[in-house]
Amino acid sequence: MVAAMDISIRKAERSKLQDLNLENLPFGKFFSDHMLEADYENGEWKNIEIKPYQPLLLSPSLAALHYGQAIFEGIKAYKDKNGEAFIFRPYDNFKRFNISAERMAMPAVPEELFMDGMLQLVGLDRNWIPTQQDHSMYIRPFMFSSDEMIGVRPSENYKFMIILSPSGPYYSAPMRIYVEEKYVRAVTGGVGYAKAAGNYGAAMYATAEAKKKGYDQVLWTDPFEHKYVQECGTMNVFFIIGNTAITPSLEPGTILPGVTRLSAITLLQEMGFTVEEKNISIDDLIDAYKAGIFYEAFGTGTAATISFIKELRYKDFVMQFDVDHWRTAPALKQWLTDIRTGHKEDKYNWMQKV
Ligand code: COI
Secondary structure, eight states, X not given: OOOOOOOEEOOOSSOGGGGOOOSSOOSSOOOOSEEEEEEEETTEEEEEEEEEOOOOOOOTTBHHHHHOOEEEOOEEEEEOTTSOEEEESHHHHHHHHHHHHHHTTOOOOOHIIIIIHHHHHHHHTGGGOOOSTTOEEEEEEEEEEOOBOOSSXXXXXXXXXXXXXXXXXXXXSOEEEEEOSSOOSOOTTSXXXXXXXXXXHHHXXXXXXXXXXXXXXXXXXXXXXXXXXXXETTBEEEEEETTEEEEOOSTTSOSOOOHHHHHHHHHHXXXXXXXXXXXXXXXXXXXXXXXXXXXXXXXXXXXXXXXXXXXXXXXXXXXXXOGGGOSHHHHHHHHHHHHHTTSSOOTTOOEEEO
């Protein structure tokens, strides 16, 4: 249990929910009535407040804007079939948040602030949780350095915030993926395992190039040979080869340890798959494809949940998948949805009641 925290609450005078239809929502474009804000000053967290969602007033010299000491998380809240609000595995995201904070030389956010703050905020804006299929309320905790100083060193002041976005699906259709051989996302010793804002900014150029060629996302590969698979866009990636589900190993420190990745591993094992977390090369994938045993490929992530890959292009070699006849990824996606909406038993206690 999380101890209750002293969080001051200032409610919005009028709910913006009256102006929004919670159906057919885009991802991440609308925000609920309230947000949480807290300041780290002189070594402690203070000014912890839930207040109406509003712009921030920032100095042009704000350290985060110059040197990118900024991290975030993505978590989702759902309503079950009885209309009760639940959050999916928030504690796992809390732990990952502080791993990211440490790597970026930022202070840890206390469990009470992160967890209790999130529960109170989601509780207050629970009416914003959409219930349409593939919809949820995306919870975005984030922290950034807030020194007003352009010397290069870890900041002394930070802001921690949580905002809420009722959202529809991130990718609505199966994806075409370009295997990236020029640009890299992460190297051992770098920040690939952290949810650092800069990882996403640094990925945008390669993604835009792939989009120009007609692809939805890139499949990131290792920085030395461009052969070993890392992640797919902003997602972890899985391959079903024969009776085995393979996902890249976390060991090199280049991969974000996804909470949906972890959940997929558990459910795939329950489905009877051998799950291997290992280094897998694009040549291994091509060999399996040629042998007719590479059945499915999909991405996993909080925003995307399970996203099917219908085409993988490596140089001139194209691997195509008949997504309509897949059995595993659709079943996995449904199973996760059913746990989140209370239609299947939550036997691992993944759902945290609000
Ligand atoms: C997530 O899956 O939560 C992500 O971080 C992906 C993206 C929205 C940044």
